[in-house]
Amino acid sequence: MINIGDLRDPESRKHVIANLTRRGVVSSDIENLVALDELWRSLTSELDVIRAEKNAANADIANASDADRQQLITKMKEVAEKEKALAQQTADALEKRDALWRTLPNLITDDVPDGGESDFRIEYESDFPKPEGAVKDYLTLVGDSIDLERAAKVSGSRFAYITGKLARLEMALVSYMFDSLAEHNFLPVMPPVLVKKEAMEGMGYLDKNPEEIYQTQDDLYLVGTSEQAIGPMHMNEVLEEETLPRRYVGFSSCFRREAGSHGKDVRGILRLHQFEKVEMFSFTNPENSDAEHAFLLDRQKDIMNALELPYRVITLAAKDTGNPSTKTHDIETWIPSENTYRETHSTSNTTDYQARRLNVRIKTASGNVHAHMLNGTAIALSRILIAIIENHQQADGSIAIPKTLHPYLPFTTL
Numbered sequence: 285m286i287n288i289g290d291l292r293d294p295e296s297r298k299h300v301i302a303n304l305t306r307r308g309v310v311s312s313d314i315e316n317l318v319a320l321d322e323l324w325r326s327l328t329s330e331l332d333v334i335r336a337e338k339n340a341a342n343a344d345i346a347n348a349s350d351a352d353r354q355q356l357i358t359k360m361k362e363v364a365e366k367e368k369a370l371a372q373q374t375a376d377a378l379e380k381r382d383a384l385w386r387t388l389p390n391l392i393t394d395d396v397p398d399g400g401e402s403d404f405r406i407e408y409e410s411d412f413p414k415p416e417g418a419v420k421d422y423l424t425l426v427g428d429s430i431d432l433e434r435a436a437k438v439s440g441s442r443f444a445y446i447t448g449k450l451a452r453l454e455m456a457l458v459s460y461m462f463d464s465l466a467e468h469n470f471l472p473v474m475p476p477v478l479v480k481k482e483a484m485e486g487m488g489y490l491d492k493n494p495e496e497i498y499q500t501q502d503d504l505y506l507v508g509t510s511e512q513a514i515g516p517m518h519m520n521e522v523l524e525e526e527t528l529p530r531r532y533v534g535f536s537s538c539f540r541r542e543a544g545s546h547g548k549d550v551r552g553i554l555r556l557h558q559f560e561k562v563e564m565f566s567f568t569n570p571e572n573s574d575a576e577h578a579f580l581l582d583r584q585k586d587i588m589n590a591l592e593l594p595y596r597v598i599t600l601a602a603k604d605t606g607n608p609s610t611k612t613h614d615i616e617t618w619i620p621s622e623n624t625y626r627e628t629h630s631t632s633n634t635t636d637y638q639a640r641r642l643n644v645r646i647k648t649a650s651g652n653v654h655a656h657m658l659n660g661t662a663i664a665l666s667r668i669l670i671a672i673i674e675n676h677q678q679a680d681g682s683i684a685i686p687k688t689l690h691p692y693l694p695f696t697t698l
Contacts, residue, residue: 510535
């Protein structure tokens with residue numbers, strides 16, 4: 285959540301309204317939140333006064349004479365009833381305030397471009413060559429290793445069996461990610477793929493498009509990305525400043541209902557209900573979070589360069605930036621058969637938005653502050669497989685495996 289203190293001051297409130305309006309938030313929602321917050325604070329003050337009266341009445345009763353005690357008890361009962369009613373009003377106001385507060389997205393940085401999905405800004409384009417001439421799509425090239433028909437028989441649409449050399453290639457990619465990121469002090473972690481509502485809410489994924497998330501009969505949620513389980517690791521903890529940044533690299537299966545995709549990309553493995561992913565995640569102090577964001581992006585570029593794939597880096601526009609994020613960079617990789625770029629990586633700085641909800645703090649010399657939390661895709665396997673297969677296809681129909689991966693495999697071509 286954003287810092288509600290920024291809404292209590294009229295001058296900083298103007299900045300918040302202007303900032304969130306760029307994200308498509310209507311100003312009336314912010315004004316309603318301010319009104320609910322003022323009501324809650326007013327009721328809280330009244331409740332404090334009532335409780336002070338009640339405590340004083342208790343002391344008076346203890347010291348009163350028998351003749352006065354009954355009258356004081358009657359008065360105290362009236363105060364207690366008033367306290368009970370006021371406590372309920374205060375709790376109701378707090379619930380309404382927090383429900384609206386949680387829906388507001390994070391403040392975006394000033395350099396995030398205005399607009400929606402098509403208004404991104406291109407920051408960098410690699411010089412790796414794009415395949416020329418006639419190209420084949422990945423299903424034509426290695427379709428015998430991607431069994432969609434049997435997966436549909438067993439699990440339904442948007443699932444796949446990955447077999448043979450392609451399965452080995454997936455595991456090689458995971459091993460390479462862990463090895464390369466270990467050099468940058470990322471701690472490997474295999475996180476759970478089921479998380480509690482408290483954890484998923486804390487990460488900010490139930491406020492917008494919750495229908496995309498799988499929920500079990502036990503009120504647990506299947507993660508749609510590894511960060512949803514890594515971020516809550518330090519929920520309700522105070523981290524020592526000297527231990528920062530804390531960097532994790534996690535591998536897990538991820539699950540998405542794709543309820544809003546409306547039939548897009550139903551063919552193949554580009555958009556699946558289940559896919560495997562390696563995710564980077566960082567906890568850092570506020571003054572270093574911009575540098576940490578750049579660091580995560582550099583790691584992504586290292587990975588893409590090692591895989592020798594043509595790609596570009598973009599900054600998402602305001603209305604296309606996810607709720608928790610203050611700024612998001614995507615890496616889009618060239619897909620020859622589609623003659624276009626497709627998102628394969630994303631990295632976001634969520635500042636203290638998630639940490640405030642999860643109560644993740646840092647112990648500093650001047651007191652505790654909320655941590656800043658950042659995430660970045662190391663690799664989403666199904667999408668990067670497509671990119672490798674299509675961009676490294678050879679004239680004879682084989683696929684040249686990037687040299688970086690050779691130490692991890694008993695073969696060099698598919």
